[in-house]
Amino acid sequence: MTKVAEQTVVNTNGLVLHRSFGYDLLLWLLSLGRERAYREKTLELAGLKPGESVLDVGCGTGSLAIAARRQVGPRGKVYGIDASPEMIARAHKKANKSSADVTFENALAERMPFPNATFDVVFITTVLHHLPDKARRQCLHEVRRVLKPAGRLLAVDFGGPVSERRSWVARFHRHGRIDLSRLTSLVSEAGLNVIRSGPIEQSFGLMSDLHFILAAAPGT
Numbered sequence: 001m002t003k004v005a006e007q008t009v010v011n012t013n014g015l016v017l018h019r020s021f022g023y024d025l026l027l028w029l030l031s032l033g034r035e036r037a038y039r040e041k042t043l044e045l046a047g048l049k050p051g052e053s054v055l056d057v058g059c060g061t062g063s064l065a066i067a068a069r070r071q072v073g074p075r076g077k078v079y080g081i082d083a084s085p086e087m088i089a090r091a092h093k094k095a096n097k098s099s100a101d102v103t104f105e106n107a108l109a110e111r112m113p114f115p116n117a118t119f120d121v122v123f124i125t126t127v128l129h130h131l132p133d134k135a136r137r138q139c140l141h142e143v144r145r146v147l148k149p150a151g152r153l154l155a156v157d158f159g160g161p162v163s164e165r166r167s168w169v170a171r172f173h174r175h176g177r178i179d180l181s182r183l184t185s186l187v188s189e190a191g192l193n194v195i196r197s198g199p200i201e202q203s204f205g206l207m208s209d210l211h212f213i214l215a216a217a218p219g220t
Contacts, residue, residue, distance in 0.1 A: 039067045041200065042125055045212055046154040051075040052120035055146065057109050057139065058082055058127030062091025066100040068123070079114070081107040110138040117148045125156040128183065136183070140190035150219035153192055155180065159199065159211025180211040187215050 042064060048054065050073040056065040059080030069078040080102060082088050091104045107113050109124070109131065122143045128136055143153050159180035184194050192215040200210040 035063070039064050042123070042154065042156055043067060043071055045156075045200075045214060046121055046123065046152065048072055048121060053077040053118065053148075054079070054121045054123070055112075055114070055119045056080040056123045056125075057112070057143070058124065058130070059091060059104065060087050062087075062094050062102065062104060064123060064125060065091070065102050065104070066095055066098055068121075069100045069102050078102045079119075080104045081109070081112065083108050110135050110142065112142045112146055114146045116145050117151075118146045120148055120151050122147060122151070122153050123156075124153070126158075128155060128157050128180065137186060137189070140186055140192070144191045144217060147192075147217040149217055151217045152195075153187070153213070153215045153217075155183070155187070155213045155215075156200070156210055158209050180213060184213060187213055192217055 048068060048071040050071075052072050053076060054065070054068045054072060056062075056068065056079070059065050059082050062080055065078050065080035069076070072078060078101075080088075080091060081104070082091070083106070085106045088104045088106045091102075094100075095102045095104065105113060109127065124139070124143070128139070131139060140153075147153065157180040159182075181197065184197055187194055195214045195216055197213040198211060200212055
C-alpha cells in the first residue's frame with residue numbers, strides 16, 4: 001500500500017498530505033474501487049441544485065469538486081481549496097483533462113480567501129480529523145462567514161465511539177481521534193443550524209463508520 005506523506009507546513013497547525021498520486025491510489029484501495037459511489041453519496045446528502053456556488057474545503061486532488069461541477073451545471077460555480085500545493089497541482093490536471101471549469105487554490109481551511117456570503121454549499125469531507133481543535137473551530141467559523149444566508153454545510157468524517165467502530169480505517173492514526181457526532185456543538189457554536197446528522201448507512205469498501213452533519217446558515 002502506498003504511504004501517504006503527512007507534514008505540518010508553515011501557517012497551519014493541521015496535517016497536510018503531499019503525495020497526490022499516492023492519495024488517489026490509497027483512496028481507491030481503501031474504497032475497494034468504490035470512490036465514485038462515495039462521491040455520489042456525498043453529493044446526494046448535500047442536495048446540490050443547478051446554478052449553486054460550491055466550495056470544497058480540503059479538496060485533495062479535486063475529484064469531489066469536479067463531480068459537483070457537473071451537478072451545478074453551466075450557471076453554477078465550484079471552487080476547491082487545499083493546503084497542499086501538490087494536491088492543487090494534480091486537481092488542476094484532473095479538471096483540465098475532464099474539461100471541468102473548477103477553480104482550485106492553495107489555501108488554508110482556517111483562512112479562506114473568499115468574501116463573506118459567497119457560497120450556497122460548503123463541503124468538508126474527511127478533513128476535520130486532520131485539524132486540531134482550535135483549527136476546527138476557526139474552519140467552521142470561516143465556513144459560516146463564506147456561506148450565503150440559508151447556505152449549507154456538509155461535513156463527512158468518521159464518527160461513533162472508537163471502541164465500537166467496525167473498520168480499522170476509522171481507528172487509524174488521526175481518524176481515531178475524532179467523533180464527528182460530537183462536533184455538532186462546534187457547528188452550532190459557529191452560528192450554523194444543524195438540519196440532520198448521523199451515520200451514513202453505507203460502506204465504501206474499507207471505509208465504514210462514516211457520519212455526516214448537514215447544517216445551514218441562518219436565512220434572511
